[in-house]
Amino acid sequence: MENYTMEGRTYRYYGQEAPLYPFGYGLSYTTFRYQDLVLSPPVLPICANLTVSVVLENTGQRDGEEVVQLYLRWEQSSVPVPRWQLVAFRRVAVPAGQETKLSFQVVAEQRAVWAQDWHLEPGTFTLFAGGQQPGQQTRVPSEVLRGQFSVTGTARPLRGC
Numbered sequence: 001m002e003n004y005t006m007e008g009r010t011y012r013y014y015g016q017e018a019p020l021y022p023f024g025y026g027l028s029y030t031t032f033r034y035q036d037l038v039l040s041p042p043v044l045p046i047c048a049n050l051t052v053s054v055v056l057e058n059t060g061q062r063d064g065e066e067v068v069q070l071y072l073r074w075e076q077s078s079v080p081v082p083r084w085q086l087v088a089f090r091r092v093a094v095p096a097g098q099e100t101k102l103s104f105q106v107v108a109e110q111r112a113v114w115a116q117d118w119h120l121e122p123g124t125f126t127l128f129a130g131g132q133q134p135g136q137q138t139r140v141p142s143e144v145l146r147g148q149f150s151v152t153g154t155a156r157p158l159r160g161c
Helices: none
Strands: 032-040 043-045 050-058 064-074 085-094 099-106 118-120 123-130 144-152
Touching (some): 032 064, 032 123, 085 099
Antiparallel strands (some): 032 050, 050 099
């Protein structure tokens, strides 16, 4: 085998075609609302980590659990990358009518790209937070919040951080 590219071989690289059952697929007996997505800092050095917080509210009549998912998208990259990549998730129980604030850490290694070696690149990134993948069609109302952050500095090997 000479072609090791993942393009066309896994749903992460299919382009615009959506997988039949994406990560997080399923139904709940209640509804949730996402709000107040905060990315801190909005501009970070190339080797720094990103702190993410989001508020999850159970807007339904029943207690429920939600799998909160964070996806990262590279806005420009020197090599082919997935449309988006799952970088964090957490199952959270939220009583009916209540809300909870969640915090996540997106480490620099999760922004690394492969080009003969793992390396970090500066640029603009979009982070998605919600109960599903970005752009996923569902039978019940659901939302995915998005925020952008920038990475400054010069490209460097991951092991150089």
